[in-house]
Amino acid sequence: MRTLLIGSALLLALGCAVVWVASAAHGQLATLMLGLFVTGAGIAIPYASAPRVGLATLPQTQGGKGSGILNSCSFLGGTIGVTCGGIVFGLAGFPAVLAMLGLSAFAGAALASRLQTE
Secondary structure (H helix, E strand, O other), X not given: OHHHHHHHHHHHHHHHHHHHXXXXXXXXXXXXXXXXXXXXXXXXXXXXXXXXXXXXXXXXXXXXXXHHHHHHHHHHHHHHXXXXXXXXXXXXXXXXXXXHHHXXXXXXXXXXXXXXXX
């Protein structure tokens, strides 16, 4: 699971870089589509697998509470991310948002590398 989360975070960072290159090259539609696909895959994989990691460590009697906490944290993280992205976009534009997302992906990979294995 750790490898999957690290790989998906690095995939997200790669996708951001490809989208940045495509947006800087104006008219590179195929490159932009590839970057958006890679970015989407990098985001989708942790959304599907991260709850399993969090819930796997809890006793079954705590599963409902754990699921609620995971969902709340997911919504909170999304809200904070969208807010920060809007602020960064207003201050520095789209390339800065891609940089912010790429840096957060590297931070996610670093944190995932510290997950304990059983």
